[in-house]
């Protein structure tokens with residue numbers, strides 16, 4: 150009889166653990182935003198601006214917007230896009246970066262990016278740069294983006 154009772158408790162504990170797991174999963178699904186492959190462009194010594202790139206996936210059925218970003222490595226962080234103007238690629242500050250419902254937005258060289266302006270220190274290769282993204286609904290997501298050497302498209306002929 151005693152063993153049946155203890156068995157019952159083991160089962161109870163198991164189901165408790167499983168419902169906890171379920172809760173954690175739900176919490177993750179609620180945010181629904183995954184950041185894939187973030188990185189920051191390495192810059193030559195003395196250059197005080199750089200940019201961060203990443204892919205953002207939105208698994209929810211609601212459109213999401215990044216409205217702000219912050220990082221301890223630079224004084225100013227802005228959301229930028231590239232536009233063609235007078236035959237030249239120019240950067241423009243944008244108010245928000247949209248991630249469509251059940252969709253994905255790619256921040257990449259020559260396109261959307263997170264601009265790091267007025268770097269406090271030089272960036273080392275493989276250094277992890279902390280970036281906090283702020284969404285329109287007030288939620289925040291922090292990521293760590295390693296510094297990588299990349300070649301800007303359009304700069305090589």
Ligand SMILES: [Cu+2]
Nearest residue numbers: 229240262264
């Ligand atoms: Cu820029």
